[in-house]
Amino acid sequence: MAKLRAARPEEAEALTALVARSKAYWGYDAEFLAACAGELRIRGAQVAARRIVVAEDADGAVLGLASLEGRAPRGELGLLFVEPAAMGRGVGRLLYRDALRRAAELGVRRLLIDSDPHAAGFYRAMGAVPSAGDTGNGLVRFEVVPAALPGWARAWTGGGRAVHVGNVGEFNAQFGACSPDRQQRAAHHYACLAAFYSPEPAALVLPAVVPASWVRRVCGAMEWEGVELYDGLAEGPTATTGLSEAVRARPALAGRVTGSGLPLVPWGRTEPFARLAGLPWRARDLRYESKSAAHAMFGRILAGGGHPGIALPAQWRADSRRAAARVLARRARAGHTTVLKSRHGVGGSGTTVVTPERVREAGGARAVLRSFPRGSLLVEEYVAGPDGPDEPRDLTYDGFVDGAGRVHEVGGALMEVAGTGYRGATVGPGVVPGWARKPLLAFGEAVGRELAAGGYRGWFDVDFVADAAGRLAPTETNLRLTGPSVAFMVAARLDALRGAGHFVRTVDRVELGARLPEAHLEELCAELAGRCAALGAVFVPAIPTAAFEPEPWLGVLVAARSVARLDAAEALVRAGALGAVAGFAPQSSESNGESGLRVR
Incomplete structure (x- = not known):
C-alpha cells in the first residue's frame, strides 16, 4: 500500500x-x-x-x-x-x-x-x-466542489471509524414485532444495512451469513479498507438468540469487538446491546417508539407554540375492539377516512388506511377489525395530501442526541410510501421543498430536545405527511437508524470522496424474477454498477441476502448529482434486475449446493 x-x-x-x-x-x-x-x-x-x-x-x-x-x-x-x-x-x-x-x-x-x-x-x-x-x-x-464530512457525521462517531452491530431483529423484538419466522428472516436481511451505520465502518457484526462478493463490492464502491466481517452469528429461521447475546456468548469475539476502542453503533438500543457495550440501560428511554406516546409528545411541543407550519392529526386510543369499532363506524358515517395503528410497527407495518367504502364493503366496522392482529389500536385522523401528484407527501427529519445530550440536525428527506408501507427515501440538496424545510427542521429539533430531556441518547427521526394546505403533520418517531439515515451516511461519504452535491436514494425492494446463485448475483451487481456509472451514477447493493429467498428481492442504493439521473439509475436497476434473471427458472427451497445457491 x-x-x-x-x-x-x-x-x-x-x-x-x-x-x-x-x-x-x-x-x-x-x-x-x-x-x-x-x-x-x-x-x-x-x-x-x-x-x-x-x-x-x-x-x-x-x-x-x-x-x-x-x-x-x-x-x-x-x-x-x-x-x-x-x-x-x-x-x-x-x-x-x-x-x-x-x-x-x-x-x-x-x-x-x-x-x-x-x-x-x-x-x-x-x-x-x-x-x-x-x-x-x-x-x-x-x-x-471539495467537501469535508459534515459536522453531524464527525459528531456521530467522533470523526473516526466505528463497529456496526446489525441488531435489527433484536431491536424489533422489544416491541413484539419480531418472531422466529419470516419476520425474523426479514430483520436479518435488513441487518445488511449495518454496512452503512456510519460513513466508514471498521467492522460489521451481522446475524446472517452474507456473500463475500457483496462485502468486496460495497467496500469498493465506498472506498473502505480493512473492514472486518463477523457474520452468521444468529443465523437461521429458528434462531432465538439476539445478535448482542450471540456476540457475548463468544468471549474472544466480544473482546475484539468491544476492546477496539472504537464506538459501537447498533441499529437501535436494546438491553442486550447495552450489556455488550457496557452502557447504562433504561427501557423507558425508548417510550416514544410508541405511536401514542409520540403523539402525546407532539401535542405538548405544539402546545408551547412556535410551530405554525405543523398540524397534529387527532388520535384516539381504543383499548378494546368494541371501542375502536365505535370510533371507526362514527367516522365512516361522516364520510371520513381513518388511519388504524398498532402502538408499534416497522416500515409501515401495523398501520392501515380505512376508507368509508371499505367499511361498507366489509359489512361494518367490526368486520373490518376482525382482520387486525390482537391488541389495542390507535384510531387517527387521516390527513389528505396535496392535490398535485408530483407534490411531496411523505417527509422525514433525521437527527441524533449525543452522549452529552446535545441535539445534532442531520437533515430532511423525501420518503416513498406505497399505501402505508415504506419503500425508500431520497436525500440531497433541495429535496425537501422550500415551504416545508423550515417547519420540518424546527419541529424535528424540538422533538430532539424533548427526547434528550427524557434521557434518550442516539439516532431518531420524525416522520411527517404533508396536507393539502401546505402544512406538515407529524405521525411518529423512530428511535433507531432507518433507511433515510443510511442514505445520509452514504451521501456524507460520497461527498467527501467525490465532491459535494450527491443525491442518494435507498430502494427497499428491487424485485427479482428468480432466486439467483451467488455467482450470478455478483454478475448482476457488476453489470448494474457499470451501467449506472455510464449514466454518471453510483450503484451499491445494500441488501443482498434476500436474493436467496423463495420470493427474491434486492435492496439497493443509487447516487447521482441530479434527481433526473437518480431516477434514470433506479429505472435501469429495476429493469436490469428483472431482465438478468430471464434465463433462470424459479428454484424451490429444496435446491441444494450443487446449483450454486446458498440455501437460507
Missing part, C-alpha cells in the same frame, strides 16, 4: 522526470513533449507553494505525485502523474482523494482540473464533473 508525504525541494528534478515519463506513456511524440516540458517542470523553490505530495512504496520509491495550487475559494489540481509501472494500482486514486481532502480543509469551494484527454475517464470515475469552460489547449476541463 502506497503512503503519502509532502514532497521535498531536492526531489524536484526527479519528480520532473517522473512527470515526463508519465506524460510520454500516452504515446506523445518528442516534439509535443518538448513543447510542454516547461509547464510540467517542477522547481525546487516551488515545491511547498504548489503543495506537492508524493506517493511512495514501502521501500521509499516514489510512485506518483499531485499538486494542489491556488488560493481559497478557488483551487487547481495542477499536477497528478503516476509512474507508468505503478499505473492501475490505485496510486492515482489515492493522490486524487488526498488532494480533494486537502482542498476541503483549505476552504476551496471550486477545484479546477485541466485533464489530459487520456485521463478524462479517470476523473469522471472519480466523480469530477465536466465543465463547460474551454481550456484552449486541448485539455479537458473538470471541476469539483
Whole structure:
C-alpha cells in the first residue's frame, strides 16, 4: 500500500522526470513533449507553494505525485502523474482523494482540473464533473466542489471509524414485532444495512451469513479498507438468540469487538446491546417508539407554540375492539377516512388506511377489525395530501442526541410510501421543498430536545405527511437508524470522496424474477454498477441476502448529482434486475449446493 508525504525541494528534478515519463506513456511524440516540458517542470523553490505530495512504496520509491495550487475559494489540481509501472494500482486514486481532502480543509469551494484527454475517464470515475469552460489547449476541463464530512457525521462517531452491530431483529423484538419466522428472516436481511451505520465502518457484526462478493463490492464502491466481517452469528429461521447475546456468548469475539476502542453503533438500543457495550440501560428511554406516546409528545411541543407550519392529526386510543369499532363506524358515517395503528410497527407495518367504502364493503366496522392482529389500536385522523401528484407527501427529519445530550440536525428527506408501507427515501440538496424545510427542521429539533430531556441518547427521526394546505403533520418517531439515515451516511461519504452535491436514494425492494446463485448475483451487481456509472451514477447493493429467498428481492442504493439521473439509475436497476434473471427458472427451497445457491 502506497503512503503519502509532502514532497521535498531536492526531489524536484526527479519528480520532473517522473512527470515526463508519465506524460510520454500516452504515446506523445518528442516534439509535443518538448513543447510542454516547461509547464510540467517542477522547481525546487516551488515545491511547498504548489503543495506537492508524493506517493511512495514501502521501500521509499516514489510512485506518483499531485499538486494542489491556488488560493481559497478557488483551487487547481495542477499536477497528478503516476509512474507508468505503478499505473492501475490505485496510486492515482489515492493522490486524487488526498488532494480533494486537502482542498476541503483549505476552504476551496471550486477545484479546477485541466485533464489530459487520456485521463478524462479517470476523473469522471472519480466523480469530477465536466465543465463547460474551454481550456484552449486541448485539455479537458473538470471541476469539483471539495467537501469535508459534515459536522453531524464527525459528531456521530467522533470523526473516526466505528463497529456496526446489525441488531435489527433484536431491536424489533422489544416491541413484539419480531418472531422466529419470516419476520425474523426479514430483520436479518435488513441487518445488511449495518454496512452503512456510519460513513466508514471498521467492522460489521451481522446475524446472517452474507456473500463475500457483496462485502468486496460495497467496500469498493465506498472506498473502505480493512473492514472486518463477523457474520452468521444468529443465523437461521429458528434462531432465538439476539445478535448482542450471540456476540457475548463468544468471549474472544466480544473482546475484539468491544476492546477496539472504537464506538459501537447498533441499529437501535436494546438491553442486550447495552450489556455488550457496557452502557447504562433504561427501557423507558425508548417510550416514544410508541405511536401514542409520540403523539402525546407532539401535542405538548405544539402546545408551547412556535410551530405554525405543523398540524397534529387527532388520535384516539381504543383499548378494546368494541371501542375502536365505535370510533371507526362514527367516522365512516361522516364520510371520513381513518388511519388504524398498532402502538408499534416497522416500515409501515401495523398501520392501515380505512376508507368509508371499505367499511361498507366489509359489512361494518367490526368486520373490518376482525382482520387486525390482537391488541389495542390507535384510531387517527387521516390527513389528505396535496392535490398535485408530483407534490411531496411523505417527509422525514433525521437527527441524533449525543452522549452529552446535545441535539445534532442531520437533515430532511423525501420518503416513498406505497399505501402505508415504506419503500425508500431520497436525500440531497433541495429535496425537501422550500415551504416545508423550515417547519420540518424546527419541529424535528424540538422533538430532539424533548427526547434528550427524557434521557434518550442516539439516532431518531420524525416522520411527517404533508396536507393539502401546505402544512406538515407529524405521525411518529423512530428511535433507531432507518433507511433515510443510511442514505445520509452514504451521501456524507460520497461527498467527501467525490465532491459535494450527491443525491442518494435507498430502494427497499428491487424485485427479482428468480432466486439467483451467488455467482450470478455478483454478475448482476457488476453489470448494474457499470451501467449506472455510464449514466454518471453510483450503484451499491445494500441488501443482498434476500436474493436467496423463495420470493427474491434486492435492496439497493443509487447516487447521482441530479434527481433526473437518480431516477434514470433506479429505472435501469429495476429493469436490469428483472431482465438478468430471464434465463433462470424459479428454484424451490429444496435446491441444494450443487446449483450454486446458498440455501437460507
